[in-house]
Amino acid sequence: MISEPELADEDGGAPRPPDRSETYVVGDDDVSRRRNARALSPRGVRWLWALGGALAASAVWAGGLYAYDRTGADLRGYRISEDLCLDADLSALSELLGGKRSPQPAVEEQRAIDRSFCDVTMMRGRPREVKDDALPSSYSSVVVNYTLHKETDPAPEFDATLTPLAHSRIVDRKTKRIPELGERAYLMTDSAGYTPELKVLDGRAVFSIEVRSEYVAEGPHGTGPPAKPERVDPDALELALVEDMKTLMAAVKK
Incomplete structure (x- = not known):
């Protein structure tokens, strides 16, 4: 019975495919590995995009409110009459x-x-x-x-x-x-x-x-x-x- 080839270790054999979780590790502890793995997972990427979109929409909405508050209603050129x-x-x-x-x-x-x-x-x-x-x-x-x-x-x-x-x-x-x-x-x-x-x-x-x-x-x-x-x-x-x-x-x- 033919079994699947085992990956070689670091001392020899074919190069080992990079571990997605280890490539972006900042720190040596297991907690950092798990956090990076979750952030780079498809679900984590979608969550970051959604957060970015919500922040952008909020910025546009706030900018619109600022513009309205600054310009006010359209008075069609009418002004106050002092006399x-x-x-x-x-x-x-x-x-x-x-x-x-x-x-x-x-x-x-x-x-x-x-x-x-x-x-x-x-x-x-x-x-x-x-x-x-x-x-x-x-x-x-x-x-x-x-x-x-x-x-x-x-x-x-x-x-x-x-x-x-x-x-x-x-x-x-x-x-x-x-x-x-x-x-x-x-x-x-x-x-x-x-x-x-x-x-x-x-x-x-x-x-x-x-x-x-x-x-x-x-x-x-x-x-x-x-x-x-x-x-x-x-x-x-x-x-x-x-x-x-x-x-x-x-x-x-x-």
Whole structure:
């Protein structure tokens, strides 16, 4: 019976095949041999590759978070308005409602949101002199708001907050979609088509321009009967609002 040839020892005969566990031994103890053998086994190699892949994926994920934190949300070039009464030119509305007077701006900058506000009076002609002891019979208040959301997306809530709550002085409101203005734009008016408010969503920026008509009593210190309201064509107001809104949106971009 022929048996398998035995491997020769180190003193002679054919060279002995290298022991995989001994080739990478660091140290002379048996524990080092066993650890190296396990590390170089196919299972150990697969485990090292899996560990390396997980570490690489974690590094990419962390790098993505760092890049997002550094750059923030895409604001589409919109910036904070330090003085909204300057950025909101409102020249189209001024042609209809009269010259701008007593602008009152306000601004607040926070980590998550920037808010700017402007309230301006528009009045036709020159106001009566003080010696006449009388007030103007009518004027308009134009209120402009601009909000820049830097951390949250306002889109899901935009449509839901168009109309005022029930306790508002104007409850019955009509809503009209305005095309080709920002992402979404709506014009709200009362039942007669007056007191318009134009609201626009464009990415993280939300704008609104509202026109409120004010009337006072005639006579000394407003003691006489109320003046007859002078109405402005609602279609002309709509066109003026859209034109002034486009100018404002362009003004607050970098």
